[in-house]
Amino acid sequence: MFSVYYESSSYPLEQIHLEALQNYSGTLDGSMLDIYTLPCMNTDTLTFYSAGTEATRIEKQEAIADYPAAQKFLSVCGIEYDGGEIAENKYNCSRCEKCVRTMTNFYAINKLDNFAEVFDVQDYKANFAKRLGRWMGICKKHYIHDLMPRLRQNNIKIPFGARVYALLFWRPYSFLKKKLRNSRFVRRLYYKFNIDRKIHGYRSSVSEAYKDLM
Template sequence: MNTDKGTLKIGKTWIEHAEGQARLCSHIRINGREEVIWYGVNSEQEKYLIRDRSDPFVMLLLPTAMRGSLTMTSEDPMSERLHYQLQDLLMPALCSKGDRYHYVNIFTPLTNEPVSSEGAVVTGFSGGVDSLYTIFTHGKDSLLPVTHLTVFNSGVYEGRNYRRNFQRFSENCRRFADELGLKTIFVDSNVYEALPEDYISVVSYRLLSFALAIQPLASVYLLSSGYQAELFHISSERAAYNDLLTVSCAGTESLRIYLPGAETTRIGKLEAISSWDPSFRWLSSCIWTDSGKKNCGHCKKCMWDLAALYAMGRLENYSPVFDIEDYKKHLPQRIGFVLSNTVDLHCRESAAYLKQSGAYIPPLAYKCAELFRDAVDKGEKKNER
């Protein structure tokens, strides 16, 4: 049921030039508040920005409209297939659970004219397990070889320096792409400032919105899955749980979207890439470490992956990106942490894999696991008081 509480208007799009970039812009009016939101690429790649079509903006603003019960309107036409999929399939599903999202109408001219595309196969590069797995499984000999790597400034880089961080990650991506002989396209934006959101709850809609902005380049976009397919469920808090549905609803007459990685687990992805030479130099598991630097080795993501690589007997291969000597020196503590944590899905996976593998687990690791569990229990009790 539509419970309209206002409007979200997407104005006619135009191209602007600034800071060496070509920017696809639109005036967005949300209940009277007005923002110009833009997607920017290097000027030489201007031809890859979509023209006279609202697809990226509709996808970007869908969660905002659904949360605020805002009827969406667009002056530019929208791809007919995308409109049907969002209006009739994705939105009713997202609104079927919880009360965060509400069904809203999208009033817009429609077009079924395909966008003329260069036919590129594009995927994001972060150096993370999910991203490396997608690139590894879509190599030159695959049925769908990746041609372009991308970094989207979609809101994941936080703080005052978010555009500088985007540039740093783009530069890192360029070096990786050069090594693999792939092309790049980097899409900058002001969405972090113009449309602040809880990123985890909107990440997939954001990334897909950026992919829709470069339809004249991409005929396929590969969204790397963070979860295996069996974990699919409707969630308004963590958008990635919806991905199997979202990707099937985000394509157009000219852009196909797939979700590689949903067919396996994080351990399955690590097993696959652990014999792939580029991963030895580029795996970036870490929550804390900056792009291009060694992983810290002791945040939870580092410890999940290191425990699994230890169990596979592949630790030494990753000495360019982890301090393996330090890991081995603190093996009981590092493994103890993984054994102690039964809350994180990926941690449970790593612990189970480690036990099944038959790899040596120092007795002290079990003692450390007990200490970690006690510390967490005490912390929780303290918080309850």
């Protein structure tokens, strides 16, 4: 049915090196190795590529920002939730780390309004300081380095509240989360009692939208 599979790269080429892999947030992030591991899955008739290593995340977002299909179907959400409770009829919860990161990048390049169909843009704008603070507080350094020049270029000021949220809430939260998730005991409890679903709910909106395919 297809002969080439483009797996979107997580990192631009210049950020891919073994030292970063070892130190990456204290975890071993396999996507750092995609350029080496993906070809191992090649067959005579199917080739895998790590696509987009020439671009940073924000550059990738710039590339798709005016693409109608992306505006209608972009799905980046990292949690499962009941779409009815958080962001009705949207593909993305608009609150989790991945959503906030993606929305902030679009906001920084003045393209967030293009994605009102898949994100709760109104909610993001109304809570900009909180959302940006979350992003700044938990995000990895290379994403921040990518974002800040774009905010400056487009004269978007970082609200003081964002720095307060980042420093007083999200940094400590992030630190604690990393410590707890390294504990096998805590992880076992977390999944045994379905705490993820209790916090975030279940992402029924997407399974409903794609029910014919699943």
